[in-house]
Amino acid sequence: MKRQKSHSISVYNLTPGTQIVGYWHQQTFTIIKPLGVGTVGAVYLVKRQDQALLALKISDNSLSITSEINVLKKLSKVRGNRLGPCLYDRDDWRINSINCYSFYTMSYIKGRSFNEAVRNASVNVLFTLISQLLDQVEHLHKAGFVLGDVKVENVMVSDDLKNISFVDVGGITMMGRSIKEYTEFYDRGYWQMGTRYAEVSYDLFSIAMLALHGIYQKPFKRQEKPSAQLSKKMNQNPALKPYRTCMEKALHGRYTSAKKMKEDLNLITAPSRKRTRSNTHVPSIAHTSIGELIILAVGSVVLFIVATFY
């Protein structure tokens, strides 16, 4: 909304070498490269004057930045929390008397977005990552928060596919409140399958949708009967078969904890040493079925046409 207004300088396309100086603490941060742009702000890899490499998030929406800083501060007090980056600096960049942008720095997380990371991975690897995410989310839930805005852009995976991290704290909401930020595809309200209350089952629904997104590699639009549509999606891909029960349970809010869902997943992804070894032919996501891809392609064309003539 605000982004469309023309500023003399845009914090969304700062070039390498640009120096950001904090007004309150006088630290200098030199931009090395952009890491990504989201709905709230832009994130850059920066070098602080003491040579530390950090990720810096800046936006023209100071309310959102401040709110995210508050969340990061609270998370830092949660014991055993491994979810998300750590907060380092918080400051304002006052370019002149009119243009002032709030920013904060956090630990730089190396890796790729969830979608890219799992593109050529097996379904098994995908769910092993999901299980790891659930483990972290369990800690968060115990501390009284939900993730909220789960989506492929906000979940990063290390290049060796061993570690998964959550980067965007903008959606993290205190339990019992209304979800602060969400993205339609992952939101059970959009799918007419529940409320936007911050509770355990809200996250588990979006994590199941994250898995579906990783498998189909792109989101799909809601149709006439959303719940049935999702069930169909689950049946379309044969590689998903072992996970169907678990996924359905998550989508219908029948898990009471992330831990329970994780345990169910672990039974499938790593049932026993013997079975894993004999399981040499793990179907890869990218090679699931060409027919499926065609259906998807045709489907989106139809949707596009419908949308155009709406």
Add this chain to the structure above:
Amino acid sequence: MNKGTLKQILLITDGCSNKGEDPSVVSQKIHKQGIVVNVIGILSEGEGSDSLLEIEEIATSGGGVSQLVYPNQLLKTVQTVTKQAMNQTLKGVVNQELKQLLSKDQSIDTLPPDQRGEVIEVVEELAETTQMELIVLVDTSLSMQNKLETVKEALIDLSITMNARIGKNQFMICAFPGAKTVTEKVMDWKSELKDLHAVFPKLTSRGVTPTGPALKEAFYQFSQTDLMRSFEGETTEEPFDFSL
């Protein structure tokens, strides 16, 4: 701080006003009474975003938020605009209090980061707990025909967002132009927006879009429901006067 009810009008339209008072002038008067006016302009395919300049003007003078969207973005936009305007209003109210507490030229944005964080927490707490009265004012002129189904979906979605809050909500839907009157109340105050199938039965022919008069009538719907007082800081002493 006086815990009141937030009052908003959300205008959804796809064209410019061409009858009656200037909607921006009306909107400014409404805002002076502590009610915020938000505007969503629905674009047709191929229509540029400069075609509905009036929309930003109405929202700005109404202390609210405006957005131009294509029908397929309406779902997310209706709730974003509503929440953003809520935060903006509450931030304004808190700012007002701060000025009294600290000094005239202090504001949330000039506070040091740590203190600002505490203040923002208060704003968020308020956004979660205040009561809300929202009148949705929908343009139902003929050009809106294909868009009303999407509008309904977006309103149902808005209710899901708003009702996940701790604070209570009241919604009303008005359509304009009405068959005989300027606006027509199509749904009286309710705590939820659902079962909207029969809400917009009649479409009126293209030609007149009396946005200004419609806003004025929507405003009077609030006055009739003297449920709660508006925020203290928002109201002015001068009596409400629509005479131009």
